[in-house]
Structure formats: structure tokens, C-alpha cells
Amino acid sequence: MFEIVFAVPLECEACVDSVSQALQPLGVKYTVDLANNSVTTYGKVPPSEIVRAIQETGKDAIIRGTGSANGAAVCILESFNTNVQPVKGLARIVSVSPKDLYIDLTVNGLPKGTYYPSIRALGDLSKGPLSTGALFYELDPIQVETPSTLDTTISSVGAPIVLDEDGLASGQSFLHASLSINDLIGRSVILSKLKGTVTPDSLCGVIARSAGAWENDKQVCSCSGKTVWQERTDAISRGAVL
Numbered sequence: 263m264f265e266i267v268f269a270v271p272l273e274c275e276a277c278v279d280s281v282s283q284a285l286q287p288l289g290v291k292y293t294v295d296l297a298n299n300s301v302t303t304y305g306k307v308p309p310s311e312i313v314r315a316i317q318e319t320g321k322d323a324i325i326r327g328t329g330s331a332n333g334a335a336v337c338i339l340e341s342f343n344t345n346v347q348p349v350k351g352l353a354r355i356v357s358v359s360p361k362d363l364y365i366d367l368t369v370n371g372l373p374k375g376t377y378y379p380s381i382r383a384l385g386d387l388s389k390g391p392l393s394t395g396a397l398f399y400e401l402d403p404i405q406v407e408t409p410s411t412l413d414t415t416i417s418s419v420g421a422p423i424v425l426d427e428d429g430l431a432s433g434q435s436f437l438h439a440s441l442s443i444n445d446l447i448g449r450s451v452i453l454s455k456l457k458g459t460v461t462p463d464s465l466c467g468v469i470a471r472s473a474g475a476w477e478n479d480k481q482v483c484s485c486s487g488k489t490v491w492q493e494r495t496d497a498i499s500r501g502a503v504l
Contacts, residue, residue, distance in 0.1 A: 264356050264364075266309050268301040268323045270294075270316060280319040288315060300326070308366040308436045309354050325354070328472070333357035335443050336472040337451045339369065339465040342390035350465050353451050354472075357443045365437040369453065369465070372433070378457045379437065382450045382466075391464035394450040399439060447471055 272278060278294045281301060285292045290305030290312070301323065303312055309325055316323040328334040339351030351369035358364065367379060384395030446469045453465040 263304060263306060264328065264358050265302065265304045266312065266325060266356075267327045268303075268312070268316065269326050270299060270301045270321050270323050272296045272299050272321070277319075277321065281316055281321060284315045284319050285312070288312065308364075308434070309356075310366050310368045310434055328354060328356045332471070333443055334472045335446055335469050337467040337469045339451060339453055339467045341463070341465055342387075343463055351453060351467075353467070353469075355443065355446065355469065361440055361442055363439055363441055363443065363446075365439065365451075366434075367437055367451075367453075368432075368434045370432045375455060377433075378454050379435070380452050380454070381439070381446065381469075382452050382460070385448045385450045385468040387450070387466060387468065390462065391452055391454075391460050391466040392462060394452060394460065394466055397458075398449055399441060399445075443471070 270281060272281070272294070275296065278296050281294050282292070285294075285301075285303065288303075288305070288307050288311065290303040290307050292304070293302045295301070301316065309328060313323045313325070333356065335355040337353040337355070338349060339353065340348045341350050342348075350371055351367065353368075354366040356364055356366075365379075369377070380397055381399040382394035382396065383398040384393070386393040386395065448469065450466055450468050452460055454461055455463070
């Protein structure tokens with residue numbers, strides 16, 4: 263069980279009602295705060311699934327914090343093939359106990375096929391995926407249901423993500439690992455087409471710490487001067503996923 267805070271543009275009580283109705287079938291506890299334009303959930307549902315449920319109401323949702331302080335991390339999965347859109351996936355990582363965490367892995371715009379995720383020992387991307395080092399951790403299997411909004415087959419933990427649409431496809435998997443967040447910071451996540459092998463065209467990214475629930479209430483970026491929604495639009499244009 264973990265807490266997630268989302269920024270959601272809410273204009274009236276009708277917005278609150280529609281978001282509440284979207285969250286009810288997910289089986290999470292939730293609070294929809296009209297005054298602060300936020301939604302808070304508590305449960306076992308992957309963050310990406312909650313985002314999709316909110317988006318089906320016509321509202322967008324940005325994750326502002328997950329889990330406890332120092333209990334969350336994120337990894338952007340990129341392609342080092344210069345001929346394609348670089349950002350292809352996102353791994354959100356949340357700790358639920360000192361040695362127990364979940365990885366919400368979402369990928370988008372990949373060719374049809376089977377892909378194998380792994381955590382590598384190093385966060386060195388100087389040679390793309392080929393410099394990320396040896397296998398650090400092998401994930402244990404767990405079964406999850408396929409969200410109705412995705413035409414994909416979701417794998418168990420440690421097994422491949424199967425992308426079964428024609429052409430470019432999307433996929434999502436909720437993975438488990440017996441690790442702490444501190445074990446992962448600075449290491450990398452790999453998504454390969456070959457089991458047990460890192461190939462030059464594997465997706466990869468470095469794991470970085472992210473905000474816990476209620477640790478990030480920023481509305482305007484101090485660096486760019488853009489709102490979180492403008493930053494969201496920029497990220498999507500670069501190929502970022504949910």
C-alpha cells in the first residue's frame with residue numbers, strides 16, 4: 263500500500279464528481295481536493311493506471327509525489343538510436359517497506375515484439391546501454407491484470423513485456439523487487455529485445471531519486487519559468503509517456 267499525490271486541473275464540483283467516479287472502480291482510497299487542484303490515492307494500483315483513469319474524464323494528471331520521504335525514484339528510458347524519438351519509456355519506483363518496492367514500467371512507440379527489463383550495476387551511459395555493467399538484480403514474478411485501456415499483454419515481474427499491436431505499440435507492467443530505493447539510486451534500467459543480453463538498441467536510463475508524497479507542490483519551474491502543465495506538454499512532444 264502506498265500514497266500518490268497528483269496535480270489535476272479541477273474547475274468545479276462536477277470535475278470532482280467525474281474524477282471520483284473514475285477512481286471508484288480501481289479499489290483505492292482517494293481524496294479529490296478542488297481548492298488545491300490535487301488528487302491523493304492510497305492503495306496498490308500502479309500510478310500509470312490511475313493517471314489513465316483520470317485522463318478518461320477529460321482531465322490530465324501529473325504525479326507530484328509517491329510513497330514516503332526518500333522512498334521513491336524514477337528512470338526515463340531512452341533510445342540511443344539517433345534515428346528515432348529518444349524517450350520511449352518511464353519507470354516509476356516506489357518503496358512499500360525497507361526491502362520491498364514496486365516498479366511501474368510504461369513504454370510507448372516500440373516495434374511489435376517481446377522486451378526484457380533488468381536492473382544493471384552501473385549508471386554509465388557513455389556508450390549507451392553497453393556501458394551499464396553487469397546484471398544487478400533479477401526480478402521475481404508477480405501476476406497483474408491488463409488495464410482495459412491498453413491493447414497489450416502485461417507480463418509478470420521478471421518476465422518479458424509483450425507488445426502485441428501491429429506496428430508501434432505501448433505496454434505497461436507492474437514489477438516487484440526485494441530492494442530498497444538506496445540500492446538503486448545511480449544504477450540503470452535496461453529494456454532489451456534479447457533475454458539476458460544488453461544489445462546496442464536496448465532502451466536504458468539512470469535511476470534518480472524523486473519526490474515522496476506531499477514533498478513537491480511546485481506549480482512553476484524556477485529554471486524555465488514554465489508551469490507544470492507547460493512542462494508536461496514539452497515532455498510529451500519529446501516522446502515522454504504517462
